[in-house]
Amino acid sequence: MRPENARPWRDLPPLELLRSFESAARLLSFTRAADELSLTQSAVSRQIQQLEQSLGVLLFERRHRALGLTESGRILQRATSECLERLRDATARLHAAPMLRQVAITCTPGFASLWLIPRLSHFTGSHPGVDVRISATLEVIDDLDRARLDLAVRFVSTAIGTGPALFEETVVPLCSPSVAQRVRAPSDLAEQTLLTIDSPAGNHETPTIDWEPWLEIMGLTDLRMKSTLRFTHYTDAVAAAVAGQGVVIGRLPLLGELVRDGRLVAPLGAGAATQRGQFVEVSRRGAANADAQDFIRWLRTEAALMPKS
Numbered sequence: 001m002r003p004e005n006a007r008p009w010r011d012l013p014p015l016e017l018l019r020s021f022e023s024a025a026r027l028l029s030f031t032r033a034a035d036e037l038s039l040t041q042s043a044v045s046r047q048i049q050q051l052e053q054s055l056g057v058l059l060f061e062r063r064h065r066a067l068g069l070t071e072s073g074r075i076l077q078r079a080t081s082e083c084l085e086r087l088r089d090a091t092a093r094l095h096a097a098p099m100l101r102q103v104a105i106t107c108t109p110g111f112a113s114l115w116l117i118p119r120l121s122h123f124t125g126s127h128p129g130v131d132v133r134i135s136a137t138l139e140v141i142d143d144l145d146r147a148r149l150d151l152a153v154r155f156v157s158t159a160i161g162t163g164p165a166l167f168e169e170t171v172v173p174l175c176s177p178s179v180a181q182r183v184r185a186p187s188d189l190a191e192q193t194l195l196t197i198d199s200p201a202g203n204h205e206t207p208t209i210d211w212e213p214w215l216e217i218m219g220l221t222d223l224r225m226k227s228t229l230r231f232t233h234y235t236d237a238v239a240a241a242v243a244g245q246g247v248v249i250g251r252l253p254l255l256g257e258l259v260r261d262g263r264l265v266a267p268l269g270a271g272a273a274t275q276r277g278q279f280v281e282v283s284r285r286g287a288a289n290a291d292a293q294d295f296i297r298w299l300r301t302e303a304a305l306m307p308k309s
Contacts, residue, residue, distance in 0.1 A: 024067070103286075106134075122298070157275060172250050242263050252271055
């Protein structure tokens with residue numbers, strides 16, 4: 001058996017010798033082969049001799065003003081011709097195939113569905129040849145290059161965020177217009193249904209961490225609402241709020257479009273800064289990908305166009 005670490009080229013003659021042999025065998029002439037390969041006739045003859053010596057067989061019958069193949073020569077010609085034909089087919093397919101242009105991004109499901117996807121047609125419309133691959137996950141993918149990702153949009157503390165910042169976050173209770181009619185003061189929240197997501201630690205005794213900055217500023221850390229609906233994903237809690245099922249802590253500007261079109265309202269006024277934001281992290285792969293760099297510039301432009309309020 002061939003050892004696992006055997007070099008695949010070790011048992012082959014030098015490829016330049018096989019190249020000269022294939023041409024001479026096809027043309028049955030060292031002179032014509034030399035013209036085709038831009039070599040001298042003596043150079044081709046020497047290469048054929050070297051090949052024969054390395055194989056230990058004669059490949060050509062050298063007649064007066066004629067050249068013929070031996071049985072060994074015919075065997076080698078069939079093999080080299082088949083290999084070259086397969087290489088030609090593979091090369092033709094590669095030339096015919098369009099070059100894949102792709103931008104691969106990872107982000108949270110909330111960022112993907114609430115902010116990125118509604119705007120994505122602005123990028124794809126101006127980059128029709130670029131495929132965008134979105135990996136929407138709560139998992140933090142540390143090695144972007146190993147995962148074949150160009151960039152990540154990270155939701156992290158502003159104190160540790162690196163790379164271009166898209167926007168910082170504020171939070172404020174949001175609900176449908178019909179629910180808002182029953183919420184005139186923070187104390188009215190006690191009569192409403194809390195829409196929240198399960199905390200990572202599974203602590204069901206307190207609101208999720210998303211509520212805490214606003215509750216602390218309002219002095220309502222002991223607030224308990226009438227009932228609670230818990231969801232696995234933030235986007236589901238938002239959908240429940242739009243449907244009038246209760247009050248959700250709104251992350252702005254992530255939910256800015258829902259507020260501007262009136263599907264959600266902030267009955268208690270301004271929000272509280274969370275000292276967190278969305279930051280772009282670029283992999284080595286992404287730094288070398290011109291389309292990924294265009295995508296990052298587009299992300300920053302879209303973020304800058306958002307209303308400040």
